[in-house]
Amino acid sequence: MFRIKSFALLKGFLPCIFFVVVFAGCASAPTAPSQTQPEWVKGGVHARFNSVAYLSEMGRGNSRHAAERDALGRLVAIFGQSIHVDERMTELYWEVMGSGVAATWGERIDIEHYFERRADMDDLVGAEIGDFWEDDGGTIFALAVLNRARAVQIYSGRIRANQETINNLTNMPLSERNTFDGFARYQLAAILADMNFSYGEILTVIGAPQYARGLQHGGNFRRDAQEIRRTIPIGINVRNDRGGRIHDAFARVFSELGFMTTSNGSDVRYLLDVDISMRSGSNFSQFLGRYITLAHKTLRADLRDTRTEAVFLPFSFTESDSSTLNQRDAENRALLLVEQRINNEYRNLLSDHLSRLMPGR
Numbered sequence: 188m189f190r191i192k193s194f195a196l197l198k199g200f201l202p203c204i205f206f207v208v209v210f211a212g213c214a215s216a217p218t219a220p221s222q223t224q225p226e227w228v229k230g231g232v233h234a235r236f237n238s239v240a241y242l243s244e245m246g247r248g249n250s251r252h253a254a255e256r257d258a259l260g261r262l263v264a265i266f267g268q269s270i271h272v273d274e275r276m277t278e279l280y281w282e283v284m285g286s287g288v289a290a291t292w293g294e295r296i297d298i299e300h301y302f303e304r305r306a307d308m309d310d311l312v313g314a315e316i317g318d319f320w321e322d323d324g325g326t327i328f329a330l331a332v333l334n335r336a337r338a339v340q341i342y343s344g345r346i347r348a349n350q351e352t353i354n355n356l357t358n359m360p361l362s363e364r365n366t367f368d369g370f371a372r373y374q375l376a377a378i379l380a381d382m383n384f385s386y387g388e389i390l391t392v393i394g395a396p397q398y399a400r401g402l403q404h405g406g407n408f409r410r411d412a413q414e415i416r417r418t419i420p421i422g423i424n425v426r427n428d429r430g431g432r433i434h435d436a437f438a439r440v441f442s443e444l445g446f447m448t449t450s451n452g453s454d455v456r457y458l459l460d461v462d463i464s465m466r467s468g469s470n471f472s473q474f475l476g477r478y479i480t481l482a483h484k485t486l487r488a489d490l491r492d493t494r495t496e497a498v499f500l501p502f503s504f505t506e507s508d509s510s511t512l513n514q515r516d517a518e519n520r521a522l523l524l525v526e527q528r529i530n531n532e533y534r535n536l537l538s539d540h541l542s543r544l545m546p547g548r
Contacts, residue, residue: 433529
C-alpha cells in the first residue's frame with residue numbers, strides 16, 4: 188500500500204508515494220458513539236459527507252487507532268497505483284520546499300499550513316476522520332473523508348505555484364544556461380514538474396482532470412539538464428603528475444558523468460585544480476631481514492569557478508604503501524591506490540553533489 192510522508196524531511200521514504208490531503212476544518216468533528224448502527228456503517232451514505240462533496244472510506248478494527256488506520260488506508264487505495272513518484276525525487280522535493288530555495292524563484296508555498304504530521308496514522312498526512320461508531324461486540328468503525336473542493340483548491344494552487352517557479356527557472360540567457368547553475372535550475376524544474384504531474388493525477392481521481400492538462404513530466408527537464416551537462420567543459424590541472432595518471436583518472440570520472448574535459452585551464456569556467464605530493468623513507472624490517480621502502484602520497488583536488496574563485500567541491504586524502512624492492516615500486520603502489528580512490532570516492536562525491544545542486548540567485 189502506498190503512503191505519504193509529511194512535510195518534515197524524513198529519511199526512508201517508500202519508493203512509491205501517494206498524496207492524499209484532507210484539511211483541518213473541512214469535516215465536522217466525529218460524533219460520540221450511539222447505540223443505533225449508522226447508515227454509513229451499513230454501507231450507506233453519511234449524512235454530512237455525501238459523495239458529491241467528499242471521498243470517503245470506512246474502516247474497522249478492535250481499537251479506535253486500528254479502525255482509523257484501516258479507514259485511511261482504504262481512502263488512499265481509491266487512488267489506485269497511478270500516482271508514482273521516484274523516492275529520491277520526492278525526498279529532494281521536500282528538502283527543497285523546506286529550505287525555501289524554490290520560494291526564491293516563485294510563489295512561496297506555505298507547506299506547514301497545508302500538511303500536518305499524523306504520526307499516529309503511520310505518517311499519513313492530513314487525513315480526516317469524520318465519524319466513528321462502536322458496536323456491542325467492541326468493533327470500532329471509522330470513516331475517513333476527503334473534501335473534494337478543498338483538495339482541488341489546494342492542489343491546483345500548488346500546480347500553479349510550481350509552474351510559475353518552473354517558468355522562472357528555465358527562462359535564462361544562453362550564457363547562464365550552460366553552467367552548473369543552469370544545470371541546477373533544470374534539475375529543480377524537473378523535481379517540481381514530477382510533483383506537479385502527481386498532483387495532476389490526484390486531481391484527475393478527485394474529479395478535476397482539467398488541472399492535469401498540459402503538464403510536462405520531469406523527464407523532459409531532466410533531459411535538458413543532461414544536455415547542459417554535456418556542454419560544460421571542465422579544465423583539469425594536475426601538479427606533480429606522473430605520466431598523466433592522475434589527470435586521466437579524474438578525466439574518466441567527469442567523462443562517465445557526462446562532462447567534457449580539457450587540459451587547458453586558462454579559458455574554462457570550471458577548473459579542477461589538483462596537487463599531489465610525495466614523501467618516502469626506508470626502514471629496516473627485523474622480521475624480513477631487509478629494508479622496506481614506504482611511500483606516502485597526499486592529494487588535494489579543488490573544483491572551482493574561475494569567474495568567482497569559489498571552491499565548491501574540495502577533495503583530499505593521503506595514501507601510503509610499501510615495497511621490499513625499491514622506492515619507485517612503493518610509489519607506484521601508492522599511486523595505484525590514489526587512482527582507485529579517485530575512481531570510486533570522487534565519482535560518488537561528485538555524483539551526489541550534482542544530484543543535490545540547487546540554483547542560486
